[in-house]
Amino acid sequence: LMTPSLSGAVGFSDRLSPGSIAALASSDEVAFRAEFPDGRTRASDALYWRGIVMWEGDGMRWRAPRRTIAIPSSATDSPVHEGTRQRITMQPHGEHWMFALDWPNGAPRGATLAAGNYLSSDGWIRKARRYEVSSSARLPKTELKPFERELLLKVPDSLSPRVRELAASWVAPNPDPKSVVSSALRFFRKGFRYSLSPGPYTKDALDEFLFDRRVGFCEHYAASFATLMRLAGVPARIVVGYLGGEYNAVGEFFVVRQSDAHAWCEVWLPESGWTRVDPTSVVAPERMNFGIESFLESRGASTETSNRTFATQLAWQPIFTTLRFAWQALNYAWDTRVLSFDAEAQKAFAASLDVDRVPRRPLMLFPLCTAAAIVAFWIGWARFHRASTADRVKALHEKFCRKAARKGVVRAPWEGPLDFAERAASSFPGQRERVRRIRDGYLALRYSEHPPSTAFAKLAQDVRAFASRLR
Structure with missing residues (x-):
């Protein structure tokens, strides 16, 4: 996931595997800055910045579709003033995807709203870019097309009997998708640990993660959760982007850094359509509440950003912070x-x-x-x-x-x-x-x-x- 662009910038790629987002967690580089013209700011743990959506997975490794499919403009023609408006100043990362909160209502000039409701630039992003976009907290409910459902339920044949039995155990008592999601979150809530350095996994990474070691970063939880949802008959996909950011009270904008990189899931529910589910939130709620730097340092992790965290948060240094x-x-x-x-x-x-x-x-x-x-x-x-x-x-x-x-x-x-x-x-x-x-x-x-x-x-x-x- 951490790849250098032609300009030397570091950011996402279109592939997700164990350890890929953890590689970004120690980077202090700014990904983008965001301001809210209407003053609709939120707490950092409510800021899910959508990047790229991944549909194709084989357990613990996922990737985005090889070809960007645009959503018809008639389905996305929402005025920019509807929803939460954001002005984004994005640093170059050498790829196509752009960032917006939650679910963007439409694409700014020079970009496309791609299938999966993420923003894709018409060209490579090799210089800083500024744009305005509006987002909704929820997507309007739409029915899945047959080919979409088939793709969103696809799992590799190589998954072990243990993994299949685990997913089946959530369906047997109550096949309702909401009940299945709740059962899965209860499973992850007990016995799992969130860590920047879980160590390498073997060829059978999904089995080893779920039943033996049970330690990982956000990409481990997102990938395994999405795979298990598909096994249980719940359409699922992965979103890779950023969570949170540091609010600058002087300039009234958020600074989002590479260390805020995050992966989460979306499941399709019959009554509500696409719904965000973040399994990391039940494993490490402190990460959601305090941010990645504070969480990792409190757990004993050493990162390049630790000094900045301590420098900026000492309460008796308000002058320095200002x-x-x-x-x-x-x-x-x-x-x-x-x-x-x-x-x-x-x-x-x-x-x-x-x-x-x-x-x-x-x-x-x-x-x-x-x-x-x-x-x-x-x-x-x-x-x-x-x-x-x-x-x-x-x-x-x-x-x-x-x-x-x-x-x-x-x-x-x-x-x-x-x-x-x-x-x-x-x-x-x-x-x-x-x-x-x-x-x-x-x-x-x-x-x-x-x-x-x-x-x-x-x-x-x-x-x-x-x-x-x-x-």
Whole structure:
């Protein structure tokens, strides 16, 4: 899935396999920025940015159709002001697909609404592109054509008896598709683990994932869920795109990065048509609520984006956060200005560079240079302050881990603070509530945008009390 384009950009391909989206999770590169002209912003966990739709699968490996099939324009002629409007400024990725929330109502100029309701550019996207699109929270119900149903229920003959029996066990009590979906989600809710590094799978990846190892990233859950739905007689497909994004309150737009890459499923239900089902949400609800970076770091994963997460979310650095957002907003404003340049605008800009006006240039640049100097100063200060604060928070948590280790509860190298705290709470039942307060305080200082001002003092107090009770 992670492929370089001719321009050197990194993004999606038209194939999905175990580990492919996990390869993007450590990338801090911006995929696109999105603003809502009507102010209809949502929580990040409700932002499903639709990319490419995959219909063809053989278990754990899926791909998009080889040929893009356009939806007839008569079926998609919805005015752009209907639904949720978005203005997208997309970075080049060297492919055809474009991004929009949920289910786009139609395609912008130079693009097609393809079968599967995703946007496909008429040409390769090799430079930044800005467009406006509207989306609906649900698709109007349509009946599946016979050839579509056949394609959406197709499964490989090589699937094992165990996999087939699992799907059949959900159909036997109640063949209603909604009941089957609920049974499948209950199955995934117990005993599965969400991980950036599940390790390689064998040739029988689907069996190994479902019955033996039960650990994977979003692509593992989407691929296995879609395959099981088809086995159970429920038409299914996979959508690959992005989930969430960081909201910039200064510029009032979302920044969506490659690390927000995500895969989910859609099933066709008789009473409602195409319906989104995200199996990752029952396996790792924290990923949906806090975003991929915070979730992975809380589980002990190390990514290139960890430093950015910690830098941006320390509540006692509001000035740094505001300045960072302001700098992003300036860059975004410049990008959108450049992308909106037409021939007349270019002539006007060239005329403004007349030699007679050169003496005025320093005066025009002075405010910008001053602002840049202030930003540079505060960024330097924030980085210095962040290091000392991070050391203090980390030292408290390490003290907690050392004290627990002296009583035989040793934190494993791969064990994140959430998992270790649960194990420690079980091992020290008399201090269960204190251990959970330590966990909550540590996570608040690391990830919350606005933790209580007394959070650090309370964490230090709880760690000291925990240590004294173990003596």
